[in-house]
Amino acid sequence: MTGAKRYSPINILYDLWKLIKNTFFLALLFIIKQGTNSAFIKYGRIAFLLFWVISIVYIILKWFTHKYKLDDTSFHIYSGIFNKSNRTVPFSKVQNINRRTSVFHRIFRVTSIRFETGMRGDDAAVEFEVISRGEADRLEQHLKASVRDAREVSEVRDEVRDEIRAEAELGETAYEEMSGNAPPARRIHFRPTRRDTLKASFTSFSFFLLIPLTLSIYSKINDIFHVENEAKGALNSIANSWWVITGIAILLLIACIAFGVIRTFMKYGKYEISSDDDSIYITKGVIDETAFKIAKNRVQAIEITQSIMKRIFGLAEVKLISAGNTDSERDKLEMNSLYPFLPAPRAYEMISELLPTYEVTQEMTALPKVSFWVRLFRPSWTWIIATAALAYFKPVIWGISQAWWLISVILLLLIVVCRILAYFNTRYSINQQFVQFRLGSLTTTLFISKRDKIIEVKVKRSFYQKWLGLATVETVNRAKSVHHTEMKDVPNGLAVTFYQWYLGRREDIIVE
Incomplete structure (x- = not known):
């Protein structure tokens, strides 16, 4: 690839969507309180509109000025509106590749891709928040081919042992890359069943999340509409009726269980762990899809974790300690973890399947x-x-x-x-x-x-x-x-x- 390219124009819509999502409740407050004479509301509304105008102008200028380019060895990222910066990230530093497809990406048939390195700091990764799926595939294949070509050159220059086998491997690899043949078929190691999803929902206690979520929503609504004052009489009547309280408690329990199962299914329902000769692939999510790839030679260690509940249900979580940056603060995917609720015997078997060079002794x-x-x-x-x-x-x-x-x-x-x-x-x-x-x-x-x-x-x-x-x-x-x-x-x-x-x-x- 030659010549710096602008990011997808859909980035503008994506940034606008994030702006709306982050300021929704504040905008709703100003709309509801539009009839008040409060100086705080009056000047706050002006400041809010000014912030919106500046943000929209910034989003548009950002799209015009931010570009990227790839050569044979590195990413080149150009950013900055007034203060320009040029960041170069060698392909050899890339440890893991992480893809995410949210509801927004699905609507516009795009995706996001993140190339994570072993470096630290805010610039430790090269991220494309909105990119066409075809372009994401091309970036990944370009990186893979460049790294493999560099490795071939190093092998030709340095390897003196087993020369015949090295030349055969180089010839086969070069042929595959030049002919555009499909990569080796992946072996699927695990897909959760309905029973696994039910176990996961109870083991993770995700059904308890409905209570703080409900209280948070109620608090925000009460701040705007003062629901608590309006419903004080009704609440007193409910508190004096034991059968109403019992009914509400049963309904709340059913709602919590349903919420936990649905949430777990949405997060882990389409979970899949697969691998080929070089890498491990993890995909998950029904609506918000995430795909993660980690090179096997980057795995530094393995951790198998079991809480009390997981030991009761015979489950375990396998984590791969990688040299790369696998913990994104933006989405907290925790993609260094294999399925967190694996049946314990299967977890031990899978380690040998995914990483044949590792051994687990009982x-x-x-x-x-x-x-x-x-x-x-x-x-x-x-x-x-x-x-x-x-x-x-x-x-x-x-x-x-x-x-x-x-x-x-x-x-x-x-x-x-x-x-x-x-x-x-x-x-x-x-x-x-x-x-x-x-x-x-x-x-x-x-x-x-x-x-x-x-x-x-x-x-x-x-x-x-x-x-x-x-x-x-x-x-x-x-x-x-x-x-x-x-x-x-x-x-x-x-x-x-x-x-x-x-x-x-x-x-x-x-x-x-």
């Missing part, structure tokens, strides 16, 4: 008994500070003047129970290429990483740990923000083995 070693007593009697600053505050304020709860020490005892019991559960849940395993930690009390997390993906390890020992022959080990992996995993109170022998194991990483790294 045989893990527990902590020694001395670790149990260390964890149990380690001072809890949470309990100490909370107890000091309770003793100072001595709150009276339900007419009980000495309730503060009861709360302190209950908090201490909860902390002790959590520490006991954490001890029995904690496990570890180290083999030639992998390290595996299981941590947590009420919610457990199984961490798995390869030795060549760990960028740093730490071994620490406090005074009492030295005396008892214990230590704390920690791993560091690349991620959007560096990912730390720490296991406390492991045997000192394991700490030494762990450190020596990591030194063997030099055998896995090929220095050019």
Whole structure:
């Protein structure tokens, strides 16, 4: 592609839609209060109209001045109305590709695409909020072809081992790219059934979201129409009738369950996990569609998380810790997570299918008994500070003047129970290429990483740990923000083995 191009004209409509959506309730307030003589409303309306005019002018000028261009190696993004800027993002920095198709995009038959990098800051990603689907496909294919061509050149220049196989692979890859053949067929690993959707709706407690949502809408309506004052008499009548309250409670329960199921279906109903030889693909959403792609070689570690409810229902969530920026603040898609409500046995199977180079072992070693007593009697600053505050304020709860020490005892019991559960849940395993930690009390997390993906390890020992022959080990992996995993109170022998194991990483790294 040559020559800078403007973004799709539909970007103007998209920005106008966002402007309307963000100022809707404020505009409604000024419309309803148009007959008032309040100076605040009068000047506020003028300021609001002025803001709208400036925003519309800015949106139009933005479309005329913001452009983009692609060459063989990089994105070039031109922005700024008065202060011009030119941002260059190499294709080699792109870690993940994320697509989203909202209701707006569906209406105009467009989509959005986001090329996420491992860099930090506001300019860490190249994003096209509105783009035709054909143009999005072309951008993705252009990036893929450029990266692959660069890799081929590097292989031709540097590879001296297994030359015949390298030339065969290069010839096959070049032929596929030049002939425009379709990419390798994807293998579908998971699609949720209706039963999976029902389990997800109850496990996620999404039905409870109806209550704060209803209260929020009511609060906004009440601020405008003063519904509470008008309905005060009716509310008093309802409060004095137990059968009306019972009926309302039943209807509210049914509405909450229906809302939870519908919300879960809209979010996860068309969920699909698939993969090919190079990448993992995740798509979801019935109305607001999202598609995410992550290169397998970018996966730094895996986490399998289970809350209490998920353990009851036999579910688990698998998260891929990636070197790229997978957490967009704009939409909070959390697309580094595979389906958050996978059946636990299927979750373990899927890891081997998606990432054949990773291994999950069920045989893990527990902590020694001395670790149990260390964890149990380690001072809890949470309990100490909370107890000091309770003793100072001595709150009276339900007419009980000495309730503060009861709360302190209950908090201490909860902390002790959590520490006991954490001890029995904690496990570890180290083999030639992998390290595996299981941590947590009420919610457990199984961490798995390869030795060549760990960028740093730490071994620490406090005074009492030295005396008892214990230590704390920690791993560091690349991620959007560096990912730390720490296991406390492991045997000192394991700490030494762990450190020596990591030194063997030099055998896995090929220095050019």
